[in-house]
Every structure is written in structure tokens, then in C-alpha cells.
Amino acid sequence: MGAARGAGRSGVIYEVFRQERKGQAFAHAGSVEAPNEEFAEAYAREQYGRRGESTALWIAPREALHEIEDFVDELGRNYHRVDGYPLKEKLGRARERAEAARAR
Amino acid sequence: MEAREQEFLTYVQEGGQVETDDWLPDEYRAKLIKFIEMHGNSELMGVLPEREWILRAPTLQRKLALTAKVQDEVGHSQLIYRVVEDLGKPREQCLDDLISGKSKFHNVFHYPTKTWGDVGVIAWLVDAAAIISQKALLKCSYAPYARIMKKICWEESFHILHGRDVVLTMMLGIDEQRELVQEALNRWWGPLMQFHGNPIPRDKDPMYVWRIKSQGNEEARQQFLDGYVPQIWELGLTVPDPKLRKRDDGVWEYTEPDWDELKHVVTGHGPKTAERLELRRTTREETAWVRRAVLAEAA
Numbered sequence: 095m096g097a098a099r100g101a102g103r104s105g106v107i108y109e110v111f112r113q114e115r116k117g118q119a120f121a122h123a124g125s126v127e128a129p130n131e132e133f134a135e136a137y138a139r140e141q142y143g144r145r146g147e148s149t150a151l152w153i154a155p156r157e158a159l160h161e162i163e164d165f166v167d168e169l170g171r172n173y174h175r176v177d178g179y180p181l182k183e184k185l186g187r188a189r190e191r192a193e194a195a196r197a198r
Numbered sequence: 199m200e201a202r203e204q205e206f207l208t209y210v211q212e213g214g215q216v217e218t219d220d221w222l223p224d225e226y227r228a229k230l231i232k233f234i235e236m237h238g239n240s241e242l243m244g245v246l247p248e249r250e251w252i253l254r255a256p257t258l259q260r261k262l263a264l265t266a267k268v269q270d271e272v273g274h275s276q277l278i279y280r281v282v283e284d285l286g287k288p289r290e291q292c293l294d295d296l297i298s299g300k301s302k303f304h305n306v307f308h309y310p311t312k313t314w315g316d317v318g319v320i321a322w323l324v325d326a327a328a329i330i331s332q333k334a335l336l337k338c339s340y341a342p343y344a345r346i347m348k349k350i351c352w353e354e355s356f357h358i359l360h361g362r363d364v365v366l367t368m369m370l371g372i373d374e375q376r377e378l379v380q381e382a383l384n385r386w387w388g389p390l391m392q393f394h395g396n397p398i399p400r401d402k403d404p405m406y407v408w409r410i411k412s413q414g415n416e417e418a419r420q421q422f423l424d425g426y427v428p429q430i431w432e433l434g435l436t437v438p439d440p441k442l443r444k445r446d447d448g449v450w451e452y453t454e455p456d457w458d459e460l461k462h463v464v465t466g467h468g469p470k471t472a473e474r475l476e477l478r479r480t481t482r483e484e485t486a487w488v489r490r491a492v493l494a495e496a497a
Contacts, residue, residue: 105493107284124346125280127289129493141273145353161219 108134109159111152112142120152210339210409217341218284226408230340231285232301233410238278239296239303245271246474247311247320256314263360267321270353277346284342297479299466304328306389308468315378318368319386321361326426327393329354330418331411339409369433376434383430384438391439391452392460394418423450 105127111120123142128134131153138153172178199207203223209216216222222230245268252268255261279289295301306324311317332351338344368375400406400414413421423442427450430437441453463471 122345123349124277124342125284126276127280127283129495133492137276141276142349147352 105129106134107156108138108153109156110138110142111154112148113150114148116149120150123148123151125156126153207408211407213337213409215339215341215344227285229404229408230343230410231282231287233405234278234285234340234343235282235287235292235295236302236304238275238282238292239301240307241271241275241278242296243303243307243474243478246477247307247309247470248317250311251314251317254314255317260364264317267357267360270357274350274353277350278343281343281346293478293482297475297482299475302464302466305392305460305463305468306386307474308463308471309385309389310470312385313378313382314364315368315375315380315382316385318361318364318379319382321357322365323361323383323386323390323426323430324393325354325357325361327390327418327422329358330421330425331394334411334413334418337409337412343410365433369435380435383435387438388456388459389463390422391419391455392457394422396457396460420450423452424448 106129107125107127108131109125110123112123113120126134126137126141128137134153138151142148142151202221203225206216206221206223206226210226248264248271249268252261252264255264279292282292283289292301296303306320306327311320329351332347332354335347336344336351338347365379368379395415397416397419398414400417403411403414405411406414424444427437427442427444439453441451444450462468466472466475
């Protein structure tokens with residue numbers, strides 16, 4: 095995203111998110127610079143919606159967005175992820191045990 | 199080169215992409231700004247030759263299609279200047295540098311359009327050449343630019359169709375119309391062959407080294423020839439280059455493009471350079487009150 099750089103900026107940077115079809119997730123499309131929300135809406139409609147390529151747009155001032163990009167797993171909590179459950183080896187052993195029990 | 203810069207270079211050369219907030223080497227930032235700004239300038243200047251034809255287009259449908267194309271291209275320049283702004287150069291400064299001749303725009307937009315045939319050839323072949331360059335930017339190491347190129351390439355695909363339709367319609371008309379297309383092709387072939395730049399090996403091209411673009415100039419030109427020469431020939435048109443042929447190994451041979459002309463034109467000495475920049479300058483002055491009004495109303 096990035097802090098607003100550059101002198102002489104007259105407006106606010108609004109980030110634009112668009113939804114291509116009903117039910118789909120909104121994805122970041124780009125940004126527009128506008129003096130206020132009304133103009134931001136007009137510019138976003140013009141640049142990201144005029145060909146019917148979007149079913150909806152979200153616009154938000156860049157400053158209002160909070161970015162998180164570090165995901166530290168200090169405690170190694172793998173019990174809420176797929177990689178916390180290596181079942182293959184256990185399943186193999188369980189099958190062997192059941193086989194052996196049936197043979198007795 | 200310091201270690202951090204070397205690490206960055208290795209990262210982008212392995213296909214890595216970066217965002218606005220990431221640390222960028224100064225040279226990379228400078229190259230990005232230069233490249234992307236020239237692209238923005240070209241979109242903005244590229245509408246001027248076509249704009250001249252809106253009122254002269256042969257049917258209402260064509261007038262509307264051309265107007266829509268002009269709107270698209272100006273929209274592209276808006277999107278692209280936005281990317282440049284986030285890299286640190288304000289749009290007003292881009293426009294100042296464009297008008298003063300300090301920054302450049304593509305060679306093909308420095309030439310006149312003589313007939314409606316030129317409009318068809320521009321929308322078909324100039325846009326085809328451009329879309330080849332632009333598709334090579336979809337993998338750009340600078341992710342915000344790559345993302346915006348997706349939308350731009352999508353819209354350019356309509357423009358090629360529009361151009362091809364104009365050309366096909368004329369080719370199905372009377373002899374005079376076919377002559378207009380052939381004459382336009384003769385005029386545009388030189389600039390088209392210069393369009394992708396001199397055949398500098400890609401590893402010597404800083405724009406490739408930083409992975410701003412993902413292919414070399416000659417690769418782009420070969421791709422253009424391979425895709426479009428057969429389409430030109432099948433309509434019964436002649437490409438004005440007696441040396442043009444496809445070798446058995448698939449490589450196209452052609453007469454060496456006039457690199458002096460390219461250099462002369464893009465440094466501001468094209469036949470229409472001064473006139474078009476003057477139009478940009480006066481238009482900017484005439485519309486200054488709109489920008490002031492917008493800002494005053496918002497304040």
C-alpha cells in the first residue's frame with residue numbers, strides 16, 4: 095500500500111476494491127486520487143466499473159487501511175492447521191495392529 | 199553494488215515481486231519511474247492522433263467506438279500516473295516534464311494521420327505492437343504496475359478488434375478504400391518496426407535486468423511479425439519491405455529499421471511533436487479552472 099509520497103498532492107488516495115461477480119470476494123483493483131469521497135466515487139465508477147466488469151466496488155481512504163504482514167507463530171501452534179495432523183503414519187500402524195489382531 | 203541491492207536484484211531476477219512499501223534500490227526506483235512515466239505519457243499523447251478523427255469518422259457507430267477508445271486510453275494514463283505518484287513523482291510534475299519535452303513518449307504518436315486508413319492501421323497494428331509490450335509487463339517485478347496492466351491489456355483487446363474491423367470493412371469496400379489501407383500500412387510500417395526498440399540483448403537492457411519488463415526488444419518484434427504479418431498478407435495487403443521473410447528456423451528477417459529516425463523522433467523532433475505538445479499545453483491551461491473548481495468545492 096504505501097505512505098503517500100510526493101509533494102503537491104491535492105487530494106486523498108482512495109484504494110478501490112472490486113467484485114467481479116455476485117458472491118465472489120472483493121479484490122484490490124487499484125487506487126484513485128480525489129479531493130473527497132464524492133469525487134472518489136465518480137472516478138472509481140469511471141475507471142473500474144464503466145464496462146460492466148464489476149458488480150460492486152468498495153472505496154476506502156488509504157490512511158484508513160491497516161496493514162498486517164507479519165504472522166509469527168511463537169508457540170508453534172499447529173493443532174489448528176492441517177500440518178498438525180500427520181495421520182498417514184498412525185493410520186498405517188493402526189491398520190497393521192488391526193490386521194494382527196484379526197490374525198490371532 | 200551493496201549487498202542489500204544485490205539481494206534485491208537476485209530476488210527480482212528469480213521472479214520475485216515487490217510492493218510500494220518495500221525497500222527499493224534508488225536505481226530501481228528511478229528506472230521504474232522513467233519507464234512507467236513514459237508509458238503514461240504515451241497513453242495520453244496516443245489519443246491525440248485518434249481524437250482528430252472523431253468528427254470525421256464515417257458512421258455514428260465508428261464515432262462512438264473511437265470516442266470510447268480515446269476515453270479508455272486517457273483512463274490508462276490516469277491509472278499509470280497513479281502508479282508513478284506512489285513511486286514519488288507527482289502527476290503535475292509528470293505533465294510539466296511531458297510538455298517541456300523533458301520526458302518522452304512512444305515514437306508512433308509523433309506522426310500525422312492522413313486518412314481514415316491510418317485510423318484503422320493504428321488501432322489494429324499499433325495497438326497490437328503495444329499489447330505485445332504490455333503483456334510482457336504482466337510479470338513486472340513491481341507488482342502494482344503488473345496488476346494495473348491486467349486491466350489495461352483487457353481493454354486493449356477491444357481496441358485491436360475495433361481496428362481490425364475498420365480495416366476489414368475497408369478491404370471489403372471499393373478499390374480506393376483498399377488503397378487507403380495499403381497507403382496507411384506503407385506509412386506506418388517503418389515506425390512499427392522501430393516501435394519495440396533497437397535489438398539490444400536483453401541481459402544488457404536495464405529494464406530487463408531489473409525485470410521491469412520480461413522480454414527483450416527483438417523478442418517482442420519477432421512476436422509481432424509472427425502474429426501479424428500473416429494476418430496482413432491474408433487480406434491481400436503488401437508489407438513494404440522486400441527483405442521481409444520467415445526463415446526455416448522460424449526467425450523473421452527484415453530490413454534494418456531506421457534507428458536514427460527513431461532517436462530523432464522520440465527526442466522531440468517528430469513531424470507532429472511540437473503541435474501535439476502545444477495542444478496538451480493549451481488544453482491544460484484552459485482546463486485549469488475545472489481543477490481549481492473541483493478542489494474549491496471539496497475544500
